[in-house]
Amino acid sequence: RVNERTYRGAAIIELIHTATLVHDDVVDNSYKRRGFFSVNALWKNKFAVLVGDFLLSHGLLLTTANNRID
Numbered sequence: 001r002v003n004e005r006t007y008r009g010a011a012i013i014e015l016i017h018t019a020t021l022v023h024d025d026v027v028d029n030s031y032k033r034r035g036f037f038s039v040n041a042l043w044k045n046k047f048a049v050l051v052g053d054f055l056l057s058h059g060l061l062l063t064t065a066n067n068r069i070d
Contacts, residue, residue, distance in 0.1 A: 008062060015059030022052035 022039050024030075026048050031041035040048035 008065075012059045012062050015055050015062070019052045019055035019059065022048055022055065026052070 021033065025033060025038040026040050026045050029040075030038055032038060038048070039051050043051075
């Protein structure tokens, strides 16, 4: 059954996944992702790491928003 928790879970997974991709581009020094410039190509590694950290922390905060982690 699709409900609000389903959408919340999908959003959390996407935020964490995107954060890992941004961090991966920094580690690999990659300047393109799926044909587009990566975050670190546009705004350098320092900013890309901060964006990845923000996405990761926001995703993790969403997991605890309802005081439930199941």
